[in-house]
Amino acid sequence: MSSSLEKNMLILRSSDGEEFIVPEVVAVMSKAIKNMVEDECASNTIPVPNVDANILAMVIEFCKKHDESEAEAASDLKTFDSEFVNRGQEALYDLITAANFRDVKELLDALCQNVAEMIKGKSVHHIRIQFLGYQLFEILTSNFIWNIWCDRDFD
Amino acid sequence: MDANGDDDKQVQWSTLPKDVIPILINRLETRIDLLRFRSVCRSWRSSSAASLSPQPPFPLLSPRRRPPPWHLHRRRDHRLPPPTVRRNSPQNYFPLSNQEVNLLEFRISQVHNSYTFRNLELLNRKPIEAGLPFVKKIVVLGSNPDSRIVVVVYEMWDLDGRLAMLRVGDDSWTPIYTQHFVCDDVIVYKGNFYTVDRSGRAFVLDPNMNLIEIAPPPTNENGKKKKKHLVESIGDLLLVDKYFELHERNVYYYKDGKERVKSSNREMVSEMRVYRLNEDEHRWVEVRSLEDQILFVGDDCSYSVSAREFPGCRGNRVVYEDRAVASQIEEEDELFDGLWVYQIGVFNLGNGRVRSLATCPQLARIFWPPPSSSGCSM
Numbered sequence: 151m152s153s154s155l156e157k158n159m160l161i162l163r164s165s166d167g168e169e170f171i172v173p174e175v176v177a178v179m180s181k182a183i184k185n186m187v188e189d190e191c192a193s194n195t196i197p198v199p200n201v202d203a204n205i206l207a208m209v210i211e212f213c214k215k216h217d218e219s220e221a222e223a224a225s226d227l228k229t230f231d232s233e234f235v236n237r238g239q240e241a242l243y244d245l246i247t248a249a250n251f252r253d254v255k256e257l258l259d260a261l262c263q264n265v266a267e268m269i270k271g272k273s274v275h276h277i278r279i280q281f282l283g284y285q286l287f288e289i290l291t292s293n294f295i296w297n298i299w300c301d302r303d304f305d
Numbered sequence: 306m307d308a309n310g311d312d313d314k315q316v317q318w319s320t321l322p323k324d325v326i327p328i329l330i331n332r333l334e335t336r337i338d339l340l341r342f343r344s345v346c347r348s349w350r351s352s353s354a355a356s357l358s359p360q361p362p363f364p365l366l367s368p369r370r371r372p373p374p375w376h377l378h379r380r381r382d383h384r385l386p387p388p389t390v391r392r393n394s395p396q397n398y399f400p401l402s403n404q405e406v407n408l409l410e411f412r413i414s415q416v417h418n419s420y421t422f423r424n425l426e427l428l429n430r431k432p433i434e435a436g437l438p439f440v441k442k443i444v445v446l447g448s449n450p451d452s453r454i455v456v457v458v459y460e461m462w463d464l465d466g467r468l469a470m471l472r473v474g475d476d477s478w479t480p481i482y483t484q485h486f487v488c489d490d491v492i493v494y495k496g497n498f499y500t501v502d503r504s505g506r507a508f509v510l511d512p513n514m515n516l517i518e519i520a521p522p523p524t525n526e527n528g529k530k531k532k533k534h535l536v537e538s539i540g541d542l543l544l545v546d547k548y549f550e551l552h553e554r555n556v557y558y559y560k561d562g563k564e565r566v567k568s569s570n571r572e573m574v575s576e577m578r579v580y581r582l583n584e585d586e587h588r589w590v591e592v593r594s595l596e597d598q599i600l601f602v603g604d605d606c607s608y609s610v611s612a613r614e615f616p617g618c619r620g621n622r623v624v625y626e627d628r629a630v631a632s633q634i635e636e637e638d639e640l641f642d643g644l645w646v647y648q649i650g651v652f653n654l655g656n657g658r659v660r661s662l663a664t665c666p667q668l669a670r671i672f673w674p675p676p677s678s679s680g681c682s683m
Contacts, residue, residue, distance in 0.1 A: 225512065239318075243317075243318060243321075246321070246322075246325055247322060247325075250322045250324060250325050251322075258325070258328060259328070262325065262328045262329045262331075262332055263332050265329055265332075266329055266332030266333050267332075269329075269333065269338060269341070269342060270333065270334070270335075270338050271338070272341070273341065274341045274344045274345055277341060277342070277345050278345055278346070281318040281319075281345065282318060282319060282345065282346060
């Protein structure tokens, strides 16, 4: 199978076994993959554990766009980034862990920017509801001295 | 919708990888946001530092000298702290200057960001004395600290109203100039830099930082000395045009044990006009009423707030600094007691009157600290 691959293409295999054929230049935007390729410890198929097909497809979409659009106006890329990261909590969280684990700097930056925007100017209470949801009660009871301080402070 | 789209499974945000948290915090910018972030849960708190990382140093504007570089410093003023301790008092306040506010006693929300340069070694010297240009206003575009663009209005030697730009990481400032351009103000509006020159021409800076003229000066010319400010108010870009007039007043002083009087001329704001930028028609349109908005107009920052947030205050006012305005106080005026508010002017756009803030007790009351007599002291 690998012999039929075009040159400079790599296969990425997600944690649930799905395979993606991507150009090497795109795949090496992940520093972790880049290191594997440079150390020649990878065959053409590179396993990407902890990242499922759904998330891996998103990461590849992001990297492809960033690879293609080097010449494009920076503002277009910015628009793409802000639309790309505008996702539900679950996808956002999975993308952050994937980008962090595979060391894709541009993606991690864009995602963190988005989360920071969701936090800016919000009260502690609001951030907790938004990001921690049902864990609120547990934290309130286990850490309540701290919470009295917070509530007086920011309400 | 965006953030809460997937309700079926709650994500364990408290288990966010520890090396992601510093990247996230780096995007938060303000100390308040950092404090709040650290208060959310134990794991976020334990993996974050208690203070924001310092800004990278900026090169100096002056090419001639090489003192230590500047650091961009976000000022902590212009916030709106209604006390939460006294819940029966719904008063909102504006700190009058860079005061430290006890975070335990107040709920703070930020109405505006302003910046200043801080140079620790030159901290106690005036820029002019240190041979440096005097930076009047700093505006910053972009929230990602690695890709910010900073634009400053500065004066140097006899050159007033210069504009210069720096992308974070650049070694030097790039001057921005076009013919007959003397910059009066610059602002970030809708993600772009807008600037106005002394004549009232409006420009937008394109991505290559060229000045693109978007509106000619407003037509109302009367030959008086003017100073222009840009303010964003409920989505509109406003131009506040201050007209100055020489104002004669008597100065009382003591010499040889006797009270003497001499007259002195001083420039004072006598009138203001407010215009709104109509970007489709490329012109300034005069604004007759600001409705319930109060504009705070200063050399280093300007912003707009709703009078509704301050019970007892009326809108359609422009608040500005003017050292000469104290001479407008008349003997029968009832003066607000307890604050140094004489050098702040209040212009009423409805009747065209200029007053000292000292004679507007309702408005003066929103500045912190309140007079001790009002019983609000903590």
